[in-house]
Amino acid sequence: MMTTTSAREEATVSVTGTRTAPVRPARPRRPDRRRAASSLPYLLVAPAVLALGLALGYPLVRQVLLSFQEFGLAQQFGQPPEWVGLANYEQLFTDAYLWRVTLRTIVFCLVNAAATMVLGVGLALVMRAMSTPVRLLAQTGLLLAWAMPVVASLTVWQWLFDTQYGVINYLLTALGGDFEGHGWLLRPLSFYFVATVVVVWMSVPFVAFTVYAALMQVPDELVEAAEIDGAGRAQRLRHVIVPSIRPVLMVVGLLQVIWDLRVFAQIYILQKAGGSATDTNLLGTYIYRLGIGGGDFGTSAAVAIFMLALTVVLTAPYVWSMIRQERTEA
Amino acid sequence: MVRIKKSLTGAAVAALALTTLAACGSDDDGGSSSADGGPETADIRVWLNGTDTPQEARDWLKETFEDQNPGSTLTIEQQEWDGLVEKLTTSLSSESETPDVVEIGNTQAPTFTSAGAFAPMTDMLGDLGGDDLLPGFVEGATVDGETYAVPYYAGSKYIFYRKDLLEKAGLEVPTTMDEFVDAAIALKEANPKPANFSGFWFPGQDWRNGATFVWDAGGDLATEEGGEWTPALSSPESITGLETAQRLFMEASGAPKDGNEADPWTPFCAGEVGMMSTPGWVKGLIEDPETGCPDTFAKQMGVFALPGSDGEPAPVLLGGSDIAIAAKSANQDLAEKAVALMLSDDYQTIMAEAGLTPAKDSLASLLGDDEYAAATIEAASNAKLTPAAPGWANVEGSRALEDLFSAIAQGGDVADLAAKADEQMSGQLNG
Known part of the structure; x- marks a missing residue:
C-alpha cells in the first residue's frame, strides 16, 4: 500500500501535469526518506483501519462463527445456538446443487462482466467522437439509467417482459413473431437472458463514464504521433489508447466481476415475477433462500464464506497482476 | 502514468476489500423482550399485508386508537404478502426495527410462534372473544398451551365465473370435481381467442x-x-x-405457466377468464371503477364454491390472517390495546362487510345472505389448513411449492417432481 510520501509525490505529479509523464524519461529517484523511522504514518492510518475493522471485521468474524453453528429461526429470537463444527460445510460440499449454483454464478458473472465492459468501453470511445450536444444527451441518458433505483427499474423491466401484457411480446408479435403469451422467465436460459439485459443495462453507465474520463487523460500528442507514424485506427486503439488506460480498465473490470458475482436484487425480483427459484438461483439468492427465506442461517453463512473465498480466488489474478505492475513500474 | 497506475492499484485493492467483505454479514442482536409493558405514549406501528384490509377499517382503527390513547399515535404500514416471511424474519428479531403489531398469514404463524417471535397472548384471549374466536386459527397459533396470535379474518377461495360464457358454451354450474374439470376445459375450447384465455385461470x-x-x-x-x-x-x-392440477394447467388455463396469482381482477376484466378461484374480497376490486370493470364483465360475474369429487364443497385452503404482537416490541401494553380494537365488533363488522369472514363465529351473519355470502360459508365448511409443522413457513420461504406447481404447469413428470419436492421439504418441515 502507499505511504504518505508516495501520496505526496502523486499530488505533485498531478499538479505539474501527468500528460507529459509517459514520454519523459524516468525521473531520477529522490533519496528514500520513507524508511526513516516514524510512527506518524501509522497514526494517520489508524482511524481508517479501526473503522474498517469494526465495520467489516465484526460481521466477518460473526459470519465465520455462524457457519459453524446450527442457527435457525429460534436462535434468531434468542435461543442459544449449537456448535456443529464443519457439519454445515460437509452438508454443502456433498450437495451437487451447490456446485451447480456455483457454476451458474461464475458463468453468469463472466458473461455479464464481459458484455458490460465491451459495451461500456465501446460507448466511451463513441462518446469521444460525439459533438458536445449529442454527448451531453447521451451522458444524461446514461446517468439516468445509472441513478435509477434497482427496484423501481426492475418493476418497469418486469412489465416490459410480462408474459401477457408486456410491450416486448406485443412488439415482437406485431413484427410477425410468435410471441403471444411468451414466458420470458419460464426457461432458465431465457431467464438469464432477461437478467443479463437488466444487469448490463444498469452497469454500462459506470464503465462508460469511468473509461471516458480515462480517455480524456490520454495525451492527444501521443495519439497524433502514432497517427503520423502510420498507425491505423485499430492499431492506435490497441497499441496507444488501451495501454494508456489499462489501469482503469483493470480496476473497472475487477469491480464488474465482483459486482456481477454477488448480483442479488435483479435475480431475486425476477424470481418473484416468474421462473423457478431452484433452477435460477445464483449464489446470492441461494444464500438468501437458505437463510432469511428458509431459516437455516448456519448453512447459509457457510455458503457466504464459500462465496467470499470464490470471489478472492476469481479476482486474485487481477489483483496479483496489478501488484506486479506496481512493483515493476514503481 | 506510473503514478496514476499506482494510486489506482491502491484504490482497487481497497475497493476489493470493501466490496467483498460487504457481500457478507448478518445482524443478530440477541437480547430478550422488555419485561415491563413499555411507555405510556408511543407511536404504534401496525403492519397490514396487501390490500385485504379495507381503507375504512384502517381509518377507524387509527382514529379510535388515537382517541382512546391521547398522546399516542398509530401508523399502519402496508407490507406485501409476497416475501412476508423473509421480511418478518429480519425485522421481528431487531428491537429497533420491529413493528409492534403484525398481521401474518395463518399458515405462516406456526413457524414464528414456535421460534418465540411473538409475545404470548393467552391471558388476553378471554377478553378478545375466547371460544368465540375461530378455533382452527387459535389452535394453529398455540404452542405448548401458550397462544401467540389471534385470528384477524378468514376467507377461503371460491370460484368466480362468467355467467355469459358458461351459457354460451352450453354449460351448467358444475356440481362435482369431474364436472368442474370438464367445464374448465370445454370453456377454454369454446373460446380460442384470445390465446391466453383461461377456462380456469391457474397461474403456475x-x-x-x-x-x-x-x-x-x-x-x-x-x-x-x-x-x-x-x-x-x-x-x-x-x-x-x-395430475388433475396438471390437466387444468395444460388444457384449461391460459395464465402464465410461471406466473403468480396476484391481481386476478386484471385478466378477469380483460375478458380472459371463464372461471377463477380467488378470495371473496376480489369482488370489491372487480366492481371498483379504478381497478375493475363495473360496467362490463362485472355484470356477468357469478360465484360458487368449488365442488369436490363427492359433490360436497372441495377441501380448499383455509386462508386468512392472524394478528400478533412482536416479542421485541417495547410497547407491549399499547400494542395489546391496538389488537383489542382490531378484534372489536365494530372493526370486525367493517371487515365482514368487505366480504372477509370475521374473526368471531358470532359475527358470521354479518356477511349477509347473498350468493357471495353463501359461497363464502360453503367454501369454509370443508376448508383445510396447511400442515401445522414448525418449519412450514420455511417451506413457503424457499418457494419449493411454487417451483413444484410451476414445473407441473409446464408439463413436467408429476411423480419425479413430487419426489423432488418431498426431498426438499423433508429437511425443512421440522424446523
Whole structure:
C-alpha cells in the first residue's frame, strides 16, 4: 500500500501535469526518506483501519462463527445456538446443487462482466467522437439509467417482459413473431437472458463514464504521433489508447466481476415475477433462500464464506497482476 | 502514468476489500423482550399485508386508537404478502426495527410462534372473544398451551365465473370435481381467442389452489406421526391430485405457466377468464371503477364454491390472517390495546362487510345472505389448513411449492417432481 510520501509525490505529479509523464524519461529517484523511522504514518492510518475493522471485521468474524453453528429461526429470537463444527460445510460440499449454483454464478458473472465492459468501453470511445450536444444527451441518458433505483427499474423491466401484457411480446408479435403469451422467465436460459439485459443495462453507465474520463487523460500528442507514424485506427486503439488506460480498465473490470458475482436484487425480483427459484438461483439468492427465506442461517453463512473465498480466488489474478505492475513500474 | 497506475492499484485493492467483505454479514442482536409493558405514549406501528384490509377499517382503527390513547399515535404500514416471511424474519428479531403489531398469514404463524417471535397472548384471549374466536386459527397459533396470535379474518377461495360464457358454451354450474374439470376445459375450447384465455385461470405458481386438488384426491402436503412431519406429495393419492392440477394447467388455463396469482381482477376484466378461484374480497376490486370493470364483465360475474369429487364443497385452503404482537416490541401494553380494537365488533363488522369472514363465529351473519355470502360459508365448511409443522413457513420461504406447481404447469413428470419436492421439504418441515 502507499505511504504518505508516495501520496505526496502523486499530488505533485498531478499538479505539474501527468500528460507529459509517459514520454519523459524516468525521473531520477529522490533519496528514500520513507524508511526513516516514524510512527506518524501509522497514526494517520489508524482511524481508517479501526473503522474498517469494526465495520467489516465484526460481521466477518460473526459470519465465520455462524457457519459453524446450527442457527435457525429460534436462535434468531434468542435461543442459544449449537456448535456443529464443519457439519454445515460437509452438508454443502456433498450437495451437487451447490456446485451447480456455483457454476451458474461464475458463468453468469463472466458473461455479464464481459458484455458490460465491451459495451461500456465501446460507448466511451463513441462518446469521444460525439459533438458536445449529442454527448451531453447521451451522458444524461446514461446517468439516468445509472441513478435509477434497482427496484423501481426492475418493476418497469418486469412489465416490459410480462408474459401477457408486456410491450416486448406485443412488439415482437406485431413484427410477425410468435410471441403471444411468451414466458420470458419460464426457461432458465431465457431467464438469464432477461437478467443479463437488466444487469448490463444498469452497469454500462459506470464503465462508460469511468473509461471516458480515462480517455480524456490520454495525451492527444501521443495519439497524433502514432497517427503520423502510420498507425491505423485499430492499431492506435490497441497499441496507444488501451495501454494508456489499462489501469482503469483493470480496476473497472475487477469491480464488474465482483459486482456481477454477488448480483442479488435483479435475480431475486425476477424470481418473484416468474421462473423457478431452484433452477435460477445464483449464489446470492441461494444464500438468501437458505437463510432469511428458509431459516437455516448456519448453512447459509457457510455458503457466504464459500462465496467470499470464490470471489478472492476469481479476482486474485487481477489483483496479483496489478501488484506486479506496481512493483515493476514503481 | 506510473503514478496514476499506482494510486489506482491502491484504490482497487481497497475497493476489493470493501466490496467483498460487504457481500457478507448478518445482524443478530440477541437480547430478550422488555419485561415491563413499555411507555405510556408511543407511536404504534401496525403492519397490514396487501390490500385485504379495507381503507375504512384502517381509518377507524387509527382514529379510535388515537382517541382512546391521547398522546399516542398509530401508523399502519402496508407490507406485501409476497416475501412476508423473509421480511418478518429480519425485522421481528431487531428491537429497533420491529413493528409492534403484525398481521401474518395463518399458515405462516406456526413457524414464528414456535421460534418465540411473538409475545404470548393467552391471558388476553378471554377478553378478545375466547371460544368465540375461530378455533382452527387459535389452535394453529398455540404452542405448548401458550397462544401467540389471534385470528384477524378468514376467507377461503371460491370460484368466480362468467355467467355469459358458461351459457354460451352450453354449460351448467358444475356440481362435482369431474364436472368442474370438464367445464374448465370445454370453456377454454369454446373460446380460442384470445390465446391466453383461461377456462380456469391457474397461474403456475399458485400452489394454494393446487393444494385443493391434492386434498380432494385424498392426498396431503405433509403428514405427522409422533411429532415428526413427513412430506406426502409422492403418495399415490397426492400424485392423482397433482395430475388433475396438471390437466387444468395444460388444457384449461391460459395464465402464465410461471406466473403468480396476484391481481386476478386484471385478466378477469380483460375478458380472459371463464372461471377463477380467488378470495371473496376480489369482488370489491372487480366492481371498483379504478381497478375493475363495473360496467362490463362485472355484470356477468357469478360465484360458487368449488365442488369436490363427492359433490360436497372441495377441501380448499383455509386462508386468512392472524394478528400478533412482536416479542421485541417495547410497547407491549399499547400494542395489546391496538389488537383489542382490531378484534372489536365494530372493526370486525367493517371487515365482514368487505366480504372477509370475521374473526368471531358470532359475527358470521354479518356477511349477509347473498350468493357471495353463501359461497363464502360453503367454501369454509370443508376448508383445510396447511400442515401445522414448525418449519412450514420455511417451506413457503424457499418457494419449493411454487417451483413444484410451476414445473407441473409446464408439463413436467408429476411423480419425479413430487419426489423432488418431498426431498426438499423433508429437511425443512421440522424446523
